[in-house]
Amino acid sequence: MSFKCINVSPIHLDDVALIHAASYPSDHISGSMGRDLIVKYYSEFLTDENAFYVCVENGLTTDIKGFVVFGKGLPGKVSKFKRENRLDIIKFFLSRPSVSFRFILKRLSAIIQNSDRFDEAEHLILSIAVSNDSVGVGSFLMNAVDNYCTGNGVDKLGLYVACSNVRALNFYYKTGFKVQAFISGQYYMEKTFEVAR
Ligand SMILES: CC(C)(COP(=O)(O)OP(=O)(O)OC[C@H]1O[C@@H](n2cnc3c(N)ncnc32)[C@H](O)[C@@H]1OP(=O)(O)O)[C@@H](O)C(=O)NCCC(=O)NCCS
Numbered sequence: 001m002s003f004k005c006i007n008v009s010p011i012h013l014d015d016v017a018l019i020h021a022a023s024y025p026s027d028h029i030s031g032s033m034g035r036d037l038i039v040k041y042y043s044e045f046l047t048d049e050n051a052f053y054v055c056v057e058n059g060l061t062t063d064i065k066g067f068v069v070f071g072k073g074l075p076g077k078v079s080k081f082k083r084e085n086r087l088d089i090i091k092f093f094l095s096r097p098s099v100s101f102r103f104i105l106k107r108l109s110a111i112i113q114n115s116d117r118f119d120e121a122e123h124l125i126l127s128i129a130v131s132n133d134s135v136g137v138g139s140f141l142m143n144a145v146d147n148y149c150t151g152n153g154v155d156k157l158g159l160y161v162a163c164s165n166v167r168a169l170n171f172y173y174k175t176g177f178k179v180q181a182f183i184s185g186q187y188y189m190e191k192t193f194e195v196a197r
Pocket of ligand 1: 023024025127128129130134135138139140160161162165166167168170174
């Protein structure tokens with residue numbers, strides 16, 4: 001099967017939300033949000049400041065196999081989303097006591113664990129996920145991310161991954177990321193690129 005990456009438009013967001021909901025661990029805050037809220041979340045990233053690709057089979061523009069969101073200014077957009085949707089998020093958590101309980105436990109254990117100090121890269125990967133029936137799509141997406149970085153003078157790309165997410169950790173090691181720090185139950189990983197001067 002051959003793939004291509006295309007820029008996301010609003011019509012893709014429903015499929016992006018489906019893949020997100022199916023693939024992100026349920027102890028990840030966004031992995032347990034409802035579909036409407038996930039669509040709202042991802043619509044924050046349809047801006048020029050960041051890149052947002054979906055991977056589809058060559059010749060198709062639907063049947064999305066995976067997606068990736070990365071670039072500049074992501075933490076600010078996540079905070080804005082949380083601020084503007086605080087009520088919906090609280091309502092969602094109240095309707096899922098077991099998810100809330102797991103989330104609180106995770107936050108508490110993060111508070112009592114020591115965290116490293118580090119400088120976060122300006123460019124970050126926010127999300128990368130593939131549909132269940134896909135093989136090699138993650139690597140294909142990461143290759144598109146690499147091409148973007150080398151083509152746009154990005155020298156450093158960072159990301160956060162839960163220490164328990166073994167599949168993603170393997171994937172990031174395989175695609176050239178290295179652990180730089182441990183913070184709140186997550187590893188902060190980075191990859192560097194040669195920038196032509
Ligand atoms: C992380 C993710 C995007 C990787 O995509 P993928 O399509 O599975 O990756 P690939 O098929 O290209 O595999 C690349 C490497 O990832 C690792 N990997 C993939 N699936 C794995 C699994 N089930 N268990 C362990 N390692 C795995 C392997 O090192 C693999 O290399 P190999 O095939 O030579 O062994 C995908 O697993 C995913 O959607 N995970 C759920 C969402 C998520 O956790 N995203 C990251 C949040 S920080």
